[in-house]
Amino acid sequence: MKPLPGFRDFLPNDYARRDYITSHWRDAARRFGFVEFDGPMLESAELYEKKNSGGEILTQLYQFHDRGDRPVALRPEMTPTLARMVGMHHRTFAKPLRWFSIGNCFRYERQQRGRLREFLQFNCDLLGERSPAADAEVITLLIHLLKSFGFGPKDFVIRLSDRLVWQHFLEQHGIPSDKMTELLAIIDKIEREPEERTKEKLAACSSVLSLRRIHEFMSNPEDSALAPLLSELSSRGVREYVQPDLSIVRGLAYYTGIVFEAFALHGGLRAIAGGGRYDNLIYHLSDGAASLPAVGFGMGDAVLLEFLKSVPLAASQEEKYINAQRPCQIYLIIADETYRNETVALASELREKGWRILFSLSPERVGKQFGAAQDAGATLAIVIGAEWPVMKVKQLSTREETEMSRDALFQRLDSLFHA
Ligand code: HAM
Secondary structure, eight states: OOTTTTOOOOOOHHHHHHHHHHHHHHHHHHHHHOEOOOOOOOOGGGSSSTTTTOGGGGGOOOOOTTOOOOOOEEESSSSSHHHHHHHHGGGGGSSEEEEEEEEEEOOOOBBTTTTTTTEEEEEEEEEOOOSHHHHHHHHHHHHHHHHHTTTTTTEEEEEEEHHHHHHHHHTTTTTHHHHHHHHHHHTTTTTTHHHHHHHHHHHHOOOOOOOOHHHHHHHOOOGGGGHHHHHHHHHTTTTGGEETTTOOOOOOOTTSSSEEEEESSSSSSOOSSEEEEEEEEEHHHHSSSSOOOEEEEEHHHHHHHHHHHHHHHHHHHEEEEEEEHOOEEEEEEEEEEEHHHHHHHHHHHHHHTTTOEEEEEEOOHHHHHHHHHHHHHHEEEEEETTTTTEEEEEETTOOOEEEEHHHHHHHHHHHHHOO
16 A cells, blocks of 8 residues: 555655755754753644634645544644744743754645655754844755755845745735735745636725736835845845745745745756745734744755755765665675574674674675675674684775684774774
8 A cells, every 4th residue: 555645655765865855954953052942742723723824724724623523634734833932931941942853744735846745854043033133044045954954156046035925915905904815825826826817816805906017016126124134144145045035925925025945947846945034923813912023945855856956066965975884884694504693693792882883683605794794784794603703804895804813893983994
């Protein structure tokens, strides 16, 4: 039986790739002083209602009633959980908070490349700070992270916009504030939907706003609103990766200011990451008990896996990491079964010292054991036989062989390994 569509099994090789990604996520977040948190995967369905996540996500919820008849949902994203937690506990923490998380999220999505129904999402959020410096820190973190995977300015771009700029534009056209979210959702989809469909939706929403007028506005990005942030990004040395672009408005309802998305410049992939400022969500979710400005982004593992495959430098860096994680450093070869007990005891001692050790569990030809050592990626093979307690230590890459006693082995193991 296969897993459900959009869900994945992780065989050891797939898990190694996932580990590669999560280790980079953690490194980048920690470099910027972020600390890790987690929350429940199942939440009250109410948490994702219209004024919170809103938008398309509501139609993609894995939603059901639990045995106590509570309406619940598997989390489709982390931000509402984070906002709920911070609303409850923020008094215990010095501001600003810099929190990151790595957790599974669930969306009943239409199948496409890099979009799944269960995925791993990395989130970085900075809470309790309103200045553009906070926005810049979060965006710079995202750029450093992508660079650490081996991607450069020819591979990706961060498209940056500001919902306030759109809000002013819509206000100028007499759009009432309760229509704002609906219009932003239409604008968010302009690139992905047929023009006719967009025109129909626009006409149903507003009699004054035409698609032509929206295109005109987008093609003249009035980026003065973004100037302070762009200058912060220049100081951090990452300005070349950022492109002001008003076509980015983001599908989620809670964004209140800047919004951004990271895109691959080749391969026709969907966004690699997306985020923005959401200054009212914590207030809403805590019924006014707490109010904290916030900015952050989320990144899924699925698009990233596709993107890693498509850039040779990034792919070779990944392969190197995965090779270094192989299951065995030293393979003990039993050339004479009389010495099996001695070998097993030696394995235990070496493992206690922290080495990754394998040996064959039943009698095998020596040639076959060498083959198994190669397959497991061992650096050294140690042959134990009639000369015990003297052993043959062989570097598998160079075939170089040295005879040594047990004591000498323990003294020299570190240096042998780094030879
Ligand atoms: P989002 O744009 O919905 O934003 O998702 C962020 C990223 O999660 C996407 O760019 C993509 O990499 C990944 N992602 C989303 N849906 C899927 C899917 N079905 N399959 C695979 N990957 C997916 C949010 O979720 C916001 N909560 C981000 C945020 C954090 N904003 C502020 N803080």
